[in-house]
Each structure stands twice: as structure tokens, then as C-alpha cells.
Amino acid sequence: MTTKHIPELISFNVCPFVQRSAIALIEKNAKFTTTYIDLKNPPDWFADVSPLGKVPVLRIGDAIIFESAVIAEYLDERYAPNLHPTNLISKAHHRSWTEFASDITNNMFMMLYAKTEESFKELQSKIKKQLHQVEQVIDKQGPLFAGEHFSLVDAAYAPVFLRLDLVDQVYKLNLFEYESRLGLWSSELLKRNSVKASVVDDFEEIFFSYNKNSGGYLAEQIALNDQV
Ligand SMILES: N[C@@H](CCC(=O)N[C@@H](CS)C(=O)NCC(=O)O)C(=O)O
Incomplete structure (x- = not known):
């Protein structure tokens, strides 16, 4: 194992x-390269570097690190500044709520591509409830999860807020009020340089094009709104 190599982030746009890994790398001002693959048609070498067949993968020389939470921990140990609190309980608390972000992320994914109105609405209310749960534990003043300092848990929620915000511009999800504490957190994350720089320039276009091609309930609603 060596750390002299520049990390390569294996990505799907x-x-x-x-995006969590990219945000952490950028926050840490680390040099890295990104290799994009098409998950629907992955290159032959992908199976050799991704035991679970998933992205992200971080390749450092011959070493392979997979699972976004593990990548985040590695980056935090390797590069300053520290994006975890030092207090052990606070650190574990951040990790727990990062896990929670994974559940929201998966529900969001299923909502974006849900085939029926019923499953879409079910997931929409599940996410609304989950966001309300997070709102109970975030720092009261903010603007970020733990107050003023950016942490890895922020990197886990930013991709969720980014996608919900894009959808909200064309189809009102009504998951939280923009004037609420969650709203403040979301807008703070969305204007952050690391978050903006963590996605490709044409992210919005690509994001909506995947959604449109899914033929799901949301795509249908967006198309209907377009006709109005
Ligand atoms: N638990 C994984 C989840 C990663 C994940 O689900 N990645 C998706 C793309 S966003 C993927 O690679 N899916 C391919 C598949 O499941 O076959 C992590 O945190 O890294």
C-alpha cells in the first residue's frame, strides 16, 4: 500500500x-483525478476494482477503497482539515447520521424513479418524515449540521439537498419549508464551493435526462408541468 499516488475517484456522473467523496476531496484541497464510467455499461476493468459493482471507488496506486463511508474515513485520516469532531461521542453521532443520510439517499433514488403515483407518494412522505427527524438533531443555530464548521455529515446530505432542490424547481415536493432550519442548511450547502464543484458542469441536464428516460411518475408530472 502506498499513499504517494494521486487518488483516482471512479465515478458515475x-x-x-x-458526490460525497468528491466533496470531501475538494474540502480538503486534495489532488485527485476522476474517471467516469457508465454504470449501465461498465468497462471490463470495473468488476476487478469494485467488489460490489458500485461506485464510488477510490484507487490509490494498487489499493482499492470502496464504500463512500469508508472512503470518507480514509480521506479524513489522510488529509487536513479534520472533518469529524474530535469528541468520540460526537464523532459516532456524525457517523450515525451519515448512515441515516444513506437511507434517505436510497429512498430519494427510489422516489425519483418510482413507477406509480402510490409508490412515489409513499416515498415522498417517508423522506419528509426522515428529514424532520434530522431537523431535530442538527445544531439549532447552524448553518451547518454541527454549527459553523463543515463536517463529513454535511458532505453526505449535500447530494440529497441538491437533487431535491432541482426537482423542487419543476415539481413541488413540499418536503420542508425554505425558511426552516433545514432550509437554511440546504441553501448553505448548495452555495458552498465544494458542493458546486463536486458535480459535472452539465449535471442538471444529465440528472433530468436520466429521470425523463426512467418513464416514472415524477418524469410524467414534470412533462405535464412543462406543457402548462
Ligand atoms: N453503500 C454504497 C452505495 C453506493 C451506490 O449505491 N452506488 C450506486 C450508484 S449511485 C451504484 O454503484 N449502483 C450500482 C449497482 O448497485 O449495481 C456507498 O455508500 O458507497
């Missing part, structure tokens, strides 16, 4: 889990 709309993946929220990859």
Missing part, C-alpha cells in the same frame, strides 16, 4: 454517493 449522477451518483450521490460519489
Whole structure:
């Protein structure tokens, strides 16, 4: 194992889990390269570097690190500044709520591509409830999860807020009020340089094009709104 190599982030351009890794790398001002693959048609070498067949993967020389939470921990240990609190309980608390972000991310993914109105609405209310749960534990003043300092848990929620915000511009999800504490957190994350720089320039276009091609309930609603 060596750390002299520049990390290579193996990515899929709309993946929220990859975005977490990119945000952490950028926050840490680390040099890295990004290799994009098409998950629907992955290159032959992908199976050799991704035991679970998923992105993100971080390749450092011959070493392979997979799972976004593990990548985040590695980056935090390797590069300053520290994006975890030092207090052990606070650190574990951040990790727990990062796990929670993974559940929201998966529900969001299923909502974006849900085939029926019923499943879409079910997931929409599940996410609304989950966001309300997070709102109970975030720092009261903000603007970020733990107050003023950016942490890895912020990197896990930013991809969720980014996608919900894009959808909200064309189809009102009504998941939280923009004037609420969650709204403040979301807008703070969305204007952050690391978050903006963590996705490809044409992210919005690509994101909506995947959604449109899914033929799901949301795509149908967006198309209907377009006709109005
Ligand atoms: N638990 C994984 C989830 C990563 C994940 O689900 N990535 C998706 C793309 S956003 C993927 O690679 N899916 C391919 C598949 O499941 O076959 C992590 O946190 O890294």
C-alpha cells in the first residue's frame, strides 16, 4: 500500500454517493483525478476494482477503497482539515447520521424513479418524515449540521439537498419549508464551493435526462408541468 499516488475517484456522473467523496476531496484541497464510467455499461476493468459493482471507488496506486463511508474515513485520516469532531461521542453521532443520510439517499433514488403515483407518494412522505427527524438533531443555530464548521455529515446530505432542490424547481415536493432550519442548511450547502464543484458542469441536464428516460411518475408530472 502506498499513499504517494494521486487518488483516482471512479465515478458515475449522477451518483450521490460519489458526490460525497468528491466533496470531501475538494474540502480538503486534495489532488485527485476522476474517471467516469457508465454504470449501465461498465468497462471490463470495473468488476476487478469494485467488489460490489458500485461506485464510488477510490484507487490509490494498487489499493482499492470502496464504500463512500469508508472512503470518507480514509480521506479524513489522510488529509487536513479534520472533518469529524474530535469528541468520540460526537464523532459516532456524525457517523450515525451519515448512515441515516444513506437511507434517505436510497429512498430519494427510489422516489425519483418510482413507477406509480402510490409508490412515489409513499416515498415522498417517508423522506419528509426522515428529514424532520434530522431537523431535530442538527445544531439549532447552524448553518451547518454541527454549527459553523463543515463536517463529513454535511458532505453526505449535500447530494440529497441538491437533487431535491432541482426537482423542487419543476415539481413541488413540499418536503420542508425554505425558511426552516433545514432550509437554511440546504441553501448553505448548495452555495458552498465544494458542493458546486463536486458535480459535472452539465449535471442538471444529465440528472433530468436520466429521470425523463426512467418513464416514472415524477418524469410524467414534470412533462405535464412543462406543457402548462
Ligand atoms: N453503500 C454504497 C452505495 C453506493 C451506490 O449505491 N452506488 C450506486 C450508484 S449511485 C451504484 O454503484 N449502483 C450500482 C449497482 O448497485 O449495481 C456507498 O455508500 O458507497
